[in-house]
Amino acid sequence: xxxxxxxxxxxxxxxxxxxxxxxxxxxxxxxxxxxxxxxxxxxxxxxxxxxxxxxxxxxxxxxxxxxxxxxxxxx
Numbered sequence: 010x011x012x013x014x015x016x017x018x019x020x021x022x023x024x025x026x027x028x029x030x031x032x033x034x035x036x037x038x039x040x041x042x043x044x045x046x047x048x049x050x051x052x053x054x055x056x057x058x059x060x061x062x063x064x065x066x067x068x069x070x071x072x073x074x075x076x077x078x079x080x081x082x083x084x
Contacts (some may be wrong), residue, residue: 018029048052061067
């Protein structure tokens with residue numbers, strides 16, 4: 010990473026940093042750049058898949074998840 014650019018970005022206001030992040034993200038999306046998962050992320054995905062395959066009924070219905078999240082927001 011270019012540490013000089015990073016230091017320049019750190020000097021920006023929070024609003025300017027957010028604008029920069031949005032512009033960078035838009036540019037990445039425009040180029041259809043899809044980042045590959047890291048080794049750590051792959052390991053976690055494999056762990057979650059194995060857990061699901063071992064316990065396929067250990068799930069929470071979407072309606073329950075949604076209602077729980079909305080209840081937390083309303084507090």
